[in-house]
Amino acid sequence: GENVEQHPSTLSVQEGDSAVIKCTYSDSASNYFPWYKQELGKRPQLIIDIRSNVGEKKDQRIAVTLNKTAKHFSLHITETQPEDSAVYFCALMGRDDKIIFGKGTRLHILP
Amino acid sequence: EPEVTQTPSHQVTQMGQEVILRCVPISNHLYFYWYRQILGQKVEFLVSFYNNEISEKSEIFDDQFSVERPDGSNFTLKIRSTKLEDSAMYFCASSAYAGGLNQPQHFGDGTRLSIL
Numbered sequence: 414g415e416n417v418e419q420h421p422s423t424l425s426v427q428e429g430d431s432a433v434i435k436c437t438y439s440d441s442a443s444n445y446f447p448w449y450k451q452e453l454g455k456r457p458q459l460i461i462d463i464r465s466n467v468g469e470k471k472d473q474r475i476a477v478t479l480n481k482t483a484k485h486f487s488l489h490i491t492e493t494q495p496e497d498s499a500v501y502f503c504a505l506m507g508r509d510d511k512i513i514f515g516k517g518t519r520l521h522i523l524p
Numbered sequence: 525e526p527e528v529t530q531t532p533s534h535q536v537t538q539m540g541q542e543v544i545l546r547c548v549p550i551s552n553h554l555y556f557y558w559y560r561q562i563l564g565q566k567v568e569f570l571v572s573f574y575n576n577e578i579s580e581k582s583e584i585f586d587d588q589f590s591v592e593r594p595d596g597s598n599f600t601l602k603i604r605s606t607k608l609e610d611s612a613m614y615f616c617a618s619s620a621y622a623g624g625l626n627q628p629q630h631f632g633d634g635t636r637l638s639i640l
Contacts, residue, residue, distance in 0.1 A: 427561065444626055445626030447628060447629075449567075449631075455633065455634075456615065456631040456632060456633045456634055457567060457615070457627050457631050459630065459631075462628060464626055466547075472573070485561070494594055496570070501564065502567065505559045506619045506626055508580075509555070509572060509580035510555065510557075510572055510579070510580070510629075511569040511572060511580055511582070512557075512559075512567075512569060512617075512629055513569070514567045516565070517566055
């Protein structure tokens, strides 16, 4: 069935360093992979997405890579800042347009 | 930037009571969704809705749940007889397109439902 595995569950990074979050999936029919950032008590906020016709997409300090053959995709945050602290969810769009979320990565940016 | 709005932000209800959660999707969006997030866990799909009918529902969305678009702007989730395990954050989302077009879904701020 449709499933997304995400790791690590927790990640602590020194301010200014890079953070990488990785996800794998099982359904080869998946073609859309959004990433959401969720601050405590707030909505999941779409921060970047990638479609299967590209291998990499970048938006300022955030980049996402996709390897369709290996069925994995990753989020890269460079030059991390305190406001990057949050829970990050990888996701994919499954059949019938439902979004399947990973379990989340709690990112801590250390001063 | 247009947003999905949800009311109330927090709902406290006695077990066994009915509850209605309300959402106003982004105005030109046609596809609507409800998701649930139990505290500390991942976001889970409940139901999708298009053209006044359910498109897809998960196994969580049992007979106690229903959705409705009572007018041109609101989209509601009703739980008929709440259980303790219904306590969660409920998010409404909407998108302009669906049907395999892989369009982003935009989430509201959620309603925190607490069942006592």
